[in-house]
Each structure stands twice: as C-alpha cells, then as structure tokens.
Amino acid sequence: MIANYHTHTMRCKHATGTDEEYVLEAIKHGYKVLAFTDHSPWPLHPFESASIRMDIAELAEYVDSIQLLKKKYKDIIDIKLGLEAEYFEDRIDWLKRMKELFEMDLLVFGNHFHMTIAYGTYYAFYDNTHQVLNHYRDDSLAGLKTGLFSIFAHPDIFARSIRVWDDHAEDMSREIIKCAKQQGVYLEFNLGGMRSRAGYPYLPFWKIVAQEKAPTLIGIDAHSPSDLSDVKSINEARKILKDLNIKVTDKIAD
Numbered sequence: 001m002i003a004n005y006h007t008h009t010m011r012c013k014h015a016t017g018t019d020e021e022y023v024l025e026a027i028k029h030g031y032k033v034l035a036f037t038d039h040s041p042w043p044l045h046p047f048e049s050a051s052i053r054m055d056i057a058e059l060a061e062y063v064d065s066i067q068l069l070k071k072k073y074k075d076i077i078d079i080k081l082g083l084e085a086e087y088f089e090d091r092i093d094w095l096k097r098m099k100e101l102f103e104m105d106l107l108v109f110g111n112h113f114h115m116t117i118a119y120g121t122y123y124a125f126y127d128n129t130h131q132v133l134n135h136y137r138d139d140s141l142a143g144l145k146t147g148l149f150s151i152f153a154h155p156d157i158f159a160r161s162i163r164v165w166d167d168h169a170e171d172m173s174r175e176i177i178k179c180a181k182q183q184g185v186y187l188e189f190n191l192g193g194m195r196s197r198a199g200y201p202y203l204p205f206w207k208i209v210a211q212e213k214a215p216t217l218i219g220i221d222a223h224s225p226s227d228l229s230d231v232k233s234i235n236e237a238r239k240i241l242k243d244l245n246i247k248v249t250d251k252i253a254d
C-alpha cells in the first residue's frame, strides 16, 4: 500500500493507538500518504449519542494533533486531514462549514445511518427491512451529489441487512455505482469488513463495479496502527479485485 485514506483515532471510542503511532506504523511499512479520517462528530439531536465518534468538543484538538504531525513528518510522509461522515440532510451544511473552517484535505462518505444516529438506523443492521434498499440508495445518491466527498467507504455495507440479493438490490447498486463514477468519487473496497468477516465487501456488488468500471481503491479502515500492516487482508483484497478485473487506484490526485 502506498496510501491509505481511511484511518481512525482513539477519539471515536472504538479504536486504539495514539495518532503518532499510526504515522510511525505507516512510515515503517512504506506508505507515502496517510489520511486521518476519523468518525465525524455531529451536532446531536437530543436522543442521539456520540458513542462511536468523537465528541464535538474534541474536533479542534483532533485537527491540531493531525496538523502537528503533518508538519513534523512532512519530509517523510504526506499526512492528510479529514473526517468520515454520514449524509444527514439537516446537518450537511454544518459538515461543509467544518471542512472549510479547518481546511480539511478530504472527506470520506461513510453512509452508516439513515437520518439519525440510532441502532435501528444503522445500515448494517437496519430495522426497516422493507425499505433498506430504498433508503440506502437515496442517502447514497444525495451524499455523492453534495460534491463534499472524495471516497465512498464500504458502499456495500447495506448487504449485511438484506437476506437475498435480488433485482432490486442489483438495480440500486448499479445506480449508486454509476452515480459515484459520474461524480468522480472512489468506491472503497473496505478491509475493516474483510478483517472482521462482517459480510462486506460483498462480491455481487463488486461484480457490478467491475462491469461499470467505476474508480476503486482499497481502504484499510484502520482502527489500530497494526491494521496498516495487515498484509494478509491487503493481499486477499488485491487478489479478489484482480480476479474481478477491477483496476485499483493506489493514490488519488491531490
């Protein structure tokens, strides 16, 4: 791996290691680019919690820490600052303002939740099984069309919530993939899902990516510095993508 654009920090409450430990691990294993894209905070509704993301009060400190590392290691590795965020229609302008205010290099689209942060709205275990495909499609298309995001993380995460892969799933996947291609957003083959055997990456989805020739990259989704050097999952992903005849982009243009 030359570059990884999907790196978390301890602030999200389910990752380990200091920010600098991620940088040192990346340097040790030959990365040229490391983007920190931790789970974005959101201005929360009264019934929401930041249990899997940084608190809003931590955002400025996160930015400072990454900027400091960026300067410290600038001759060795290109460190980028960003966030992984959902598409929430009522709050997306706030995210846009934060990106501008803190001069972030990129945002990664992690379409985890529909409208609010709650267990039942998590697209990996979606309560409304009747509407999961429609809701996921609508949020995906809206998020992709904001122009805010460079990468669509685990675009196939919804596959965990469905029992059968039917024409509806196929059609909405194609619509999402075509939209990403049109918007110039990279689809991420997510190693977090691969490491935990979570049910994604889901091959029927990636067969459509292959057919549509949509831009693709591999994302470590690092929640521990050692994830960056997990050669086993990286090689497995490369083999799957090669077998599907999908061209992988190693490094995206600045």
Ligand SMILES: [Zn+2]
Residues within 6 Å of the ligand: 008, 012, 014, 039, 223
């Ligand atoms: Zn996470």
Ligand SMILES: [Zn+2]
Residues within 6 Å of the ligand: 006, 008, 084, 110, 153, 221
């Ligand atoms: Zn992530």
